Amino acid sequence: MRRRFCIFQVLLTFPIFLALATGSWAQSNEVRVADSKGDWGHPNPWRHYPRGPGYVRMSWVFDTLVWKDEKGMVPALAGSWHYEHVRKAFVFQMVPGAKWHDGKPVTPNDVVFTVEYFKKNPYGWVVLDHVDRAEATGPHEVTFFLKRPYAPFMEDVGGTMPILPKHVWEKVQDPKEYGEPAAFIGSGPFLFRDFDVAKGTYLYVAFPEYYQGRPKVDRLIYVKAADPVAALLSGQANLANIQPEMRPLLEERGMTVIGDKAGWVKKLMINHRVSPLSHKRFRQALAHAISQEEILQKAHRGRGRPASYGLLSVDHDDYNPKTPGYAHDPSRARQILESMGFQRGPDGFYHKEGKPLKLELLASSITVAGQPTADRDGEVIRQQLESVGIRVELRSLEQTTTDAKVRNWDFQLAISGHGGIMGDPKILNEMISEDYAAGSVNSVRFQENKELLDLLEAQMVEMDPAQRRAMVHRIQEIFAEELPSICLYYPETLSAYDPNKGIRWFYTKGGISKGIPIPQNKLSLLR
Amino acid sequence: MGREANFRFSPKGKGLGSILTFASALFVLVCLSYVLPRLMPGDFVTAMFASSHVTLSANQESEARAYFQREEGFGEYLLRLARLDWGRSYALFQPVSSLILQALPWTLMLAVGAHLLASVCGFMIGVEAAWRRGTRVEKGLVGLMTMLEGVPEMAVGALLLAIFALQLHWLPTAGAQTPYVELSLWERLADTARHLALPMATLVISYLPGNFLLARNSMVMVLGEEFILTARAKGLPDRRVRYAHAARNALLPVVTRFGLRLAFMVTGVVVVETIFSYPGLGTLLFNAIRSRDLPLIQGVVLFSSGAVLSVNLALELVYSRIDPRTRHAP
Numbered sequence: 001m002r003r004r005f006c007i008f009q010v011l012l013t014f015p016i017f018l019a020l021a022t023g024s025w026a027q028s029n030e031v032r033v034a035d036s037k038g039d040w041g042h043p044n045p046w047r048h049y050p051r052g053p054g055y056v057r058m059s060w061v062f063d064t065l066v067w068k069d070e071k072g073m074v075p076a077l078a079g080s081w082h083y084e085h086v087r088k089a090f091v092f093q094m095v096p097g098a099k100w101h102d103g104k105p106v107t108p109n110d111v112v113f114t115v116e117y118f119k120k121n122p123y124g125w126v127v128l129d130h131v132d133r134a135e136a137t138g139p140h141e142v143t144f145f146l147k148r149p150y151a152p153f154m155e156d157v158g159g160t161m162p163i164l165p166k167h168v169w170e171k172v173q174d175p176k177e178y179g180e181p182a183a184f185i186g187s188g189p190f191l192f193r194d195f196d197v198a199k200g201t202y203l204y205v206a207f208p209e210y211y212q213g214r215p216k217v218d219r220l221i222y223v224k225a226a227d228p229v230a231a232l233l234s235g236q237a238n239l240a241n242i243q244p245e246m247r248p249l250l251e252e253r254g255m256t257v258i259g260d261k262a263g264w265v266k267k268l269m270i271n272h273r274v275s276p277l278s279h280k281r282f283r284q285a286l287a288h289a290i291s292q293e294e295i296l297q298k299a300h301r302g303r304g305r306p307a308s309y310g311l312l313s314v315d316h317d318d319y320n321p322k323t324p325g326y327a328h329d330p331s332r333a334r335q336i337l338e339s340m341g342f343q344r345g346p347d348g349f350y351h352k353e354g355k356p357l358k359l360e361l362l363a364s365s366i367t368v369a370g371q372p373t374a375d376r377d378g379e380v381i382r383q384q385l386e387s388v389g390i391r392v393e394l395r396s397l398e399q400t401t402t403d404a405k406v407r408n409w410d411f412q413l414a415i416s417g418h419g420g421i422m423g424d425p426k427i428l429n430e431m432i433s434e435d436y437a438a439g440s441v442n443s444v445r446f447q448e449n450k451e452l453l454d455l456l457e458a459q460m461v462e463m464d465p466a467q468r469r470a471m472v473h474r475i476q477e478i479f480a481e482e483l484p485s486i487c488l489y490y491p492e493t494l495s496a497y498d499p500n501k502g503i504r505w506f507y508t509k510g511g512i513s514k515g516i517p518i519p520q521n522k523l524s525l526l527r
Numbered sequence: 528m529g530r531e532a533n534f535r536f537s538p539k540g541k542g543l544g545s546i547l548t549f550a551s552a553l554f555v556l557v558c559l560s561y562v563l564p565r566l567m568p569g570d571f572v573t574a575m576f577a578s579s580h581v582t583l584s585a586n587q588e589s590e591a592r593a594y595f596q597r598e599e600g601f602g603e604y605l606l607r608l609a610r611l612d613w614g615r616s617y618a619l620f621q622p623v624s625s626l627i628l629q630a631l632p633w634t635l636m637l638a639v640g641a642h643l644l645a646s647v648c649g650f651m652i653g654v655e656a657a658w659r660r661g662t663r664v665e666k667g668l669v670g671l672m673t674m675l676e677g678v679p680e681m682a683v684g685a686l687l688l689a690i691f692a693l694q695l696h697w698l699p700t701a702g703a704q705t706p707y708v709e710l711s712l713w714e715r716l717a718d719t720a721r722h723l724a725l726p727m728a729t730l731v732i733s734y735l736p737g738n739f740l741l742a743r744n745s746m747v748m749v750l751g752e753e754f755i756l757t758a759r760a761k762g763l764p765d766r767r768v769r770y771a772h773a774a775r776n777a778l779l780p781v782v783t784r785f786g787l788r789l790a791f792m793v794t795g796v797v798v799v800e801t802i803f804s805y806p807g808l809g810t811l812l813f814n815a816i817r818s819r820d821l822p823l824i825q826g827v828v829l830f831s832s833g834a835v836l837s838v839n840l841a842l843e844l845v846y847s848r849i850d851p852r853t854r855h856a857p
Contacts, residue, residue: 404569
């Protein structure tokens with residue numbers, strides 16, 4: 001029995017010694033990025049998840065015609081470009097020397113093929129309805145002929161559409177079903193090597209023949225880490241999104257912390273199709289009853305900024321400083337409610353025609369820049385509305401359940417949020433008009449104001465920046481007056497990285513592609 | 528001889544009954560695995576696209592729904608299962624069976640390993656404590672284990688993470704292996720052990736107190752039995768009385784607990800898998816539910832509930848070996 005006990009003890013302690021006796025094996029010329037979810041699909045247009053982190057994973061492999069850095073648009077596969085008003089055409093001069101990962105040259109014919117292929121096999125991130133055709137108009141020139149002027153073209157197509165290798169995809173009938181290694185041949189700075197679904201890890205290796213120069217690291221690895229800060233501090237990762245309260249600790253440990261502009265907004269979705277929320281004045285009363293500052297102070301320790309009621313970010317070049325605001329004014333809110341026939345009962349809450357004024361508020365933990373973020377705003381808003389006299393039933397639900405309810409108009413109030421508000425003003429169309437985003441739960445799908453809808457259409461075809469800006473200003477004013485949703489605040493978006501790796505990560509102006517607020521810009525690993 | 532023949536016949540009859548019960552329960556589970564995921568609010572297209580950067584028009588949305596969410600009748604589902612076809616994940620475009628097989632080894636290593644370790648250690652410490660009943664050691668152990676029993680897994684995990692990973696830097700904070708490094712077999716084993724240490728320690732610390740208390744109480748009861756007195760009177764050595772006579776009879780409740788806890792290995796380790804970003808079936812199911820990946824939810828639910836049934840069936844067979852009296856139980 002003693003012998004058995006000894007064997008048992010050895011078996012028990014051996015793994016512990018084994019574990020402690022060894023260190024970490026991470027290599028020096030590589031960079032590791034922490035991500036709390038891990039799984040964002042395979043990095044090609046049809047297999048990545050349709051959220052920002054999924055697109056970013058694809059962007060290492062596939063290049064676009066143009067790209068963005070911290071200052072704005074920069075060349076990528078196209079070295080220069082211009083718009084010809086008469087022909088309604090964008091002309092791109094492509095850089096010579098760009099190669100696919102299998103060594104074949106990237107040509108204008110690949111761009112032409114990509115347009116045709118995406119028209120046949122739609123890719124959600126790129127809308128090509130306004131593109132009539134693309135033609136190879138020279139050995140290094142490709143021209144996009146538009147059906148009508150399209151103002152967001154450069155960001156929406158030029159900076160977002162991944163260019164596909166014709167020699168690979170022309171044989172593929174159903175791209176969703178195509179998962180061979182060739183499906184990941186791109187012209188980007190990294191070759192895709194592996195995605196481990198169970199572990200949520202990705203491996204990319206440098207493409208030595210990349211036309212903008214060999215990347216600064218040999219390998220780029222994504223590791224799954226529920227606590228990115230712990231991964232950073234333990235050296236398991238070199239870059240991670242962080243919560244604002246972690247900033248002092250990480251700076252103390254020698255990490256570099258960077259912050260984004262206001263590219264993501266938390267907002268209160270309103271079902272404006274049901275009474276009393278269908279009345280503009282009632283929605284304005286809600287805005288007066290809600291204190292943006294108090295939400296930030298109580299739920300976020302003051303980390304963040306109050307949002308503009310006009311939806312576009314206050315940091316956006318086209319932000320209208322004259323957008324109407326709603327100061328926190330409970331007495332004004334009560335005044336509006338009483339003018340609408342609501343009467344305050346002995347319980348302190350409003351009633352109308354014998355029925356209590358009661359609203360249901362849905363809250364859920366939502367994903368911000370790939371990180372699930374707990375909701376604490378619902379409770380503060382409930383208290384604020386009840387202090388005015390509106391009874392609120394707060395329901396915390398899982399995000400997809402909330403999304404499904406909002407999608408089907410089965411709600412009254414819901415807390416939601418989205419990015420893209422630093423990108424092209426097309427985001428206004430997507431977040432306001434049902435014509436652009438019938439299936440989006442962040443879109444207010446508000447069709448009640450004709451001037452607003454006309455302006456949204458007009459700004460899409462206005463190629464003169466000054467005139468477009470004037471339209472975008474007016475759209476913000478109308479949106480803030482109508483309040484089909486109430487913008488609440490911009491959370492502080494931070495990331496931290498290890499500067500000893502010799503890489504300077506940065507947030508992209510307007511966000512990567514269509515406004516992704518993640519600092520994993522491929523140019524960080526090239527410059 | 529005649530009595531022996533009767534004894535042999537009875538377990539066979541019970542075994543057949545158990546298998547029939549198993550088969551009918553499995554059918555009910557197949558039905559539930561079809562119905563329950565369909566009762567969840569929301570669908571795959573809503574979960575993936577509704578709050579993404581891709582804003583689908585009404586037309587695009589209905590096309591996506593038609594592509595991803597082809598409705599499958601129950602008969603079709605049964606036929607597919609009969610062909611051992613578990614379907615294909617909407618999100619990952621991979622067969623569900625392959626996804627389960629990729630995640631399963633990690634769950635088995637973590638959950639089964641932790642259960643085994645916690646059961647064996649809990650049982651042995653419980654036996655020793657009961658043998659020393661009334662001593663300071665026994666009282667101290669009971670107090671400590673009672674306290675540990677009340678500490679949630681999440682708190683244990685966070686504490687271990689803070690001490691051993693963040694302060695002492697002895698162990699990694701996340702994952703099951705250091706990804707994408709060239710290692711020899713021994714180095715790979717060591718790396719896996721380093722990653723396994725904290726999640727397994729968390730589970731062992733969480734499971735061990737219950738096993739200890741159960742084993743100790745069971746042992747205390749057995750030690751009062753007359754056959755123990757007889758064994759002592761025969762002059763058998765203490766260790767033989769303790770283990771061969773007493774501990775063996777105190778084992779049954781611990782085995783029952785082991786089986787019951789093991790049955791919930793998929794859902795039982797979700798918290799620990801999440802804290803340590805450890806791969807496994809729990810994380811796979813969690814992500815599948817979040818994205819409303821119906822085939823994957825069905826697959827994992829069916830697999831894990833099948834495991835519950837199998838463990839229960841195995842327990843029935845094991846009981847009779849451990850304690851022959853259970854063969855004659857009605």
